[in-house]
Amino acid sequence: MKTIKNQSFDNERALYESQDLLVLDCRFTGEADGESALKESKNIEARNCYFNLRYPFWHDYNAKIVNCEMTGLCRAPIWYSSKIEIDSCVIDSVKALRECQDIAIKNTTVNSSEFGWDCMGISAIDSSFSSEYFMARSKNLSFKNVKMSGKYSFQYIENSLFEDCNFDTKDAFWHAKNVTVKNSTIKGEYLGWYCEDVTFENCTIIGTQPLCYCKNLTLVSCKMIDCDLSFERSTVNATITSHIDSIKNPKSGCIKALSVGEIISDYKDFDCKIDTGCGVL
DSSP states (O other), X not given: OEEEESOEEOSTTTTTTOEEEEEESOEEOXXXXXXXXXXXXXXXXXXXXXXXXXXXXXXXXXXXXXXOEXXXXXXXXXXXXXXXXXXXXXXXXXXXXXXOEEEEEESOEEXXXXXXXXXXXXXXXXXXXXXXXXXXTOBSOEEEEEEEEEESOSTTOXXXXXXXXXXXXXTTTTTOEEEEEESXXXXXXXXXXXXXXXXXXXXXXXXXXXXXXXXXXXXXXXXXXXXOSBTTTOEEEEXXXXXXXXXXXXXXXXXXXXXXXXXXXXXXXXXXXXXXXXXXX
């Protein structure tokens, strides 16, 4: 593998179509303001680099990005790429991932609105994210020990698993399909509306009006805190190990809870069994 070390680049397509290349301790910044530094490259590794220019990793295959910084001026840095490892990086770039496949993220801090749109096969471990419209329309996600804050996250995602995570995010998991969340805390308003075949297991759910208009929703040994007007028009089977402030018009299924403050049943097709104080603990 050829090595480029301790250099600075600011020209257009500075390392375009590179192959079998290690880029070490380099800076991509300068007055020429060139874009697409490593576009159409494969079998590359960028280590200890500073990216301050737009679109550096477009249409790349088999890349490692280790201990690098991508600034707010490094716009849309990784698009249309596959088999990418991101390790111990700081990413402050808007729209950092788009239409990518097989992306592995670890030990990384991300502040990027519209991160992860239309992607397939993203794994993330021991990382934190701040974003809006996070992971929209992506599939086959696997997250473990991830913190996320923002709004409108995980909308329209499919076939995904989240474990040991902490999410503080409004309108999360809307229209999600075939998703499992385990041993996690999800805080925010209007969780999971219109989702289908979604399971929460050993989770803590915090916030108003969660889990409405859902199909085949399952909750296993979950806690619900400050949750009012829950489960409206949902088909749900749930065991809740805490008090629920209120339940409104669930469509069908069974909800077992330690206690419920109010049950609102003004929906004519209400056909959900609700049990309280029934030893679900």
